[in-house]
Amino acid sequence: MFEIIRKKRNVKSNLIEDFAGYMFMMPTILVLGTFVVLPILWAVFLSLHKVQLLGSIEYQFVGLRNFTRLIEDERVWIALKNTVEYVAIVVPSQTVLALILAVTLNSGIRGKNWWRVLYFLPTVTSSAVLTLIFMWIYNTNGLLNDFLAFIGLPTYNWLGDPAVALKGIMLMNIWSTAPFYMVIYLAALQDIPRSLYEAASLDGANDWQQFIHITIPILKPVTFFVVTMGVIGTFQLFDQSYIFSNGTGGPNNATLTVVLLIYQAVFRNLQMGYAAAIAFLLAAVIVVVTLIQRQFFGGEKI
Structure with missing residues (x-):
């Protein structure tokens, strides 16, 4: 009898604990459900329909027609090529530049606090403002051409x-985004125990050997994070391309990106279903690239 009563009390206690746990989780569940899960489900619904926006909103089921249209649309492949080229150049460049800046600032140079502020200014400046400044620099009679001449x-x-x-656009974004990742690298560098470098010096390792065999391996998880965030951010290139080309992706589709193409499909062509299909293509590419990075950098060890 006492054993049965004890088991009932344990079950009741467990139910109360589970209920309390779910109550604590509820705010997060509501936020994720409202702003992540529901939009994804809505995007899936839109990608399977042709949406009529003029007049009364109507949804016509078209199955996978929006996805098959992606294969036939030449501008999709141009946008994807431009975006992949942009990612392939900007991400490694900004990562290497960020690491160089972080190592330099961590080396004890004079006035390093002022240099940190100076380097970080582009990151806190509005992207639209930076783009307009660089448009002035890139103008035919602008500062860059005057310098080259x-x-x-x-x-x-x-x-x-x-x-x-x-x-x-690549040059502008490498210059403006590297300082953000510099701060991340700088924080990681300051957490590396000095005793490792002292022991390496006693063994006869020079600065370069210490950097290759101590700094780089220890920063591997940080590099994985920096590269992953860089890839996700660069695949979503929109505002600079939009401002540079006035929303057209020109000249001759040279600055057309996948996100800009999604914008054009929704707000210019009123093709929400097709835009949702393009968005899923972009999401799939980002997931595949991130998984490849995880294998390369050993992200599972983080």
Whole structure:
């Protein structure tokens, strides 16, 4: 009898604890459900329908037609190519630059606090403002062409030449985003025990050998985080491309990105279903690239 009563009390206690746990989780569940799960389900619904926005809103089921249209749409492949090229150049460049800046600031140079502030200024500046400033720099009669002419190098039509338009956005974003990741690297560098470097010095390792065999391996989890965040951010390139091309993705689709294409599908062509299909294509590419990075950097050890 007492054993049965004890078991009932344990069951009741467990139910109360479970209920309390779910109550503590409820705010997070509501936020994730409202802003993550429901939008994803709604996007799935839209991708399977043709949406009529003019007049009364109507939904016509078209199955996988929006996804098959992706294969036939040349602009999708141009946008994907531009975005992949942008990611492949910007992410490694900003990562290496951020690490170099962090190591430099961590080396005990004079006035390092002022240098930190100076380096970090582009990160806290509005992306739209930075883009307008660089448009002025890239202008045919702008500062960059004046400098190139002064040192005897050929000038470019940075805003109008399809061969260099995307490169101009790359340069701007490498310069403006590297300081953010520099701060992350700097925090990680300051957590590395000095005793490791002292022991390596006693064994005869020079600064370069210490950097390769101590700093780089210890920073591997941080590098995985930096590269992952960089890939996700660069795949979502929109505002700079929009401002540079006035929303067209020009010249000659040279600055057309996947997110800009989604914007055009929704707000110019009123094709919400097709835009949702493009968004799922972008999400799939980001997931695949992130998984590849995880294998390369050993992200499972974080």
